[in-house]
Amino acid sequence: MKKNLLAIAVGAAVAMPGLALADGPTVYGKVNVSLENAEFDDGVNPSEDAWELNSNASRLGVKGDFDLDVAGLKAIYQAEFEISVDDGDKGGQTFTQRNIYGGLKGGFGTLKAGKFDTPTKKAQGKIDQFNDIGGDIKNVLSGENRVSNIVQYSTPALGDLVTLNAAFIPAENNDIDGDGDPETGLADTISVSLVAEKDMFYGAIAHDADMTDELITDETGTSPTIDITRVALGLKPGNFEIGALFQTAEETEADGE
Template sequence: MKKALLPLAIAAVLPMSAFADVTVYGKANVSLQSTDEGGDRITELVSNASRIGFKGKEDLGNGLKAIYKFEYETQIDDGDKSGQTFTQRNIYVGLEGGFGQVIAGKFDTPLKKAQKKVDLFNDLEGDIKSIITKSDNRTSNTVQYTTPKSWGPIQAKVAYVASEDDDVDNGVSSSVAYNDKDAGVYLAVAYDQDVEKEGADVVRAVGQFKLSSLQLGVLWEDQDAGTSSLRDGDGWVVSAKLKASKTVALKAQYGQSDIVKEDGKTWSLGMDYKLSKKTKLYGFYTHEEADNLTEDNDYAGIGIEMKF
C-alpha cells in the first residue's frame, strides 16, 4: 500500500467516535485548457492543486489546545503525480494558547503566507511562482511560532527550518503583518534566510486594499543570491479584482521579475462565476515572456472549483 493512502485506510477502519473533533475539508479544482509553450500547442485537462485534508484540536484545559493538520494533494485529471495518488502538502502538530501557537512539521513558510490573496491566479498557470518568485516554499522539518490573537490586527511569525545536514545552514523565515479587516487594509513584510538555497536572502513586502467592491493588491520581492546558485534580482506584481455583481468577479494581474527568468513578464485576465458559496466556474488567459524563452507562453482555460 502506498504510504500516501494511509490516511484514507485509517479513516475506513476507525469508529466514527474517533473523529468527533475532526474536520474533513478540501478543494476540487480542474480546468480544460489550451497550452501553448515554445510554439507547441496542446489541449489538456489540469488538476489545479486539488486537495483533501483532516484537521482538528483537543482541549487540554486552562486555555491550552493541541492542534493538528494532515493535508494531501490529489490529481483529478489522471490520478497520478510522480507515481503517487496523494502527495503531502501542509502537515503539522502543535499547541495553541494564550502564548500564541507553536507547530512542527511541513507547511508553508511565513514569507509565502504573507502574500495573502494578492495572487489572484494562485494554483493556475498565472501563479506568481511561474515568473515572479522562487520563494513560495513549503518546507519540511520546520518549527514555527505565531503570536497570539490578543495582539489584534498585528501578527508575527517566525519559522526555523532544520537542514538536517551538518554541511548546510539551517533556514529562518519570518513575517510581520497588519490586518485591519474593518478598514480593508492588509500590510506585511517578510524575510527568508537560507530557505530556498543556502546563502540566499529574500525580502518581500505586500499590500492589499479593499475599496467597496474593488480589491487591489501589490507584492514586491528582492532576492540576494549570496553564495547560492540562484540569481540576484527583484520582482513585483499588481492585481485587481472587481465584484461586478453577486455572482460575477472580474480579475486582472500583471508582474515583472528577474528572479525566475531574465526579464520575465506575465499578465493574466480572468472571470469567476459563483454558483454557490463553495462552488464557482471560472475562465482565464495567461501570457508569459522572458529573454530565455524561445517563444512566449500562452494559456487559456475554463474550469470549476468546489470547496468542501
C-alpha cells in the same frame, strides 16, 4: 449500484467547504479542474497549442483541535494531501504531501511543527489572483516555499492588528550552502513575517535567510541558497480587491539577484 452511490457520496463531500464530525476533526477538500488550450515554448522545442485538462492543486485534508485541560492549551493538527483529479498521477504518486503539522495553541500564541508554507509564502496574503493555476506567482517569484522540518511560532494578534510569525528549519546534516560541510544547527534556515490585517486593509513584510529555492535567476556563483525580502499590501473595499507585492531575492554567498 454501489459505484453510483459512492460517486454521489464523494461528490457531496467535495462540494462542502468542511464537514465537521461531532466533537472531532473537520474533513475538507477542493477540486479545481480547468480545461485549457495552451502553447508551450521553452526556447528550444516550441510545440503546437494543445488542449489539456489540469488538476490545479486539488486536495483533501483533515484538521482540528482539542482541549488538553492544561493551562488553557489546545492541541492542533492538520494533514492535507494533493490529489490529481485529471489523471490520478502526481509525480508517480496518488497523494502528495501539502501542509501537515501538529502543535499547541493558547494565550501565548501558536507553536507548530511539520511541513507547511513558510511565513514568507503566507505573507502574500491574497495578492496572487492566479493561485494554483498556470499564472501562479510561484512560476515568477522565489519565496513560494512549502518546507519540511519547519518549526514556527506565531504571536496572538497584537492590538487586534499585528501578528509576528517566526520559523526555523534545521538542515539535518545536509549541505544546503554548498560549502562541502553539512549543516547541523537548529536554525540553518529562518523565515519571519510581520502581518497587519484590519477590516479591508492587509499588509505584510517578510524575510527568508539561507532558503533553498528552485527558482533562482541571474545566478553568478555556486550558492544554492538565497535571501528573500517581500513586502505585500492589499485593500478589499467590498467585493473589489487591489493588491501589490514587491520582492528582492539574492544568492546568500554570491551576487546573483
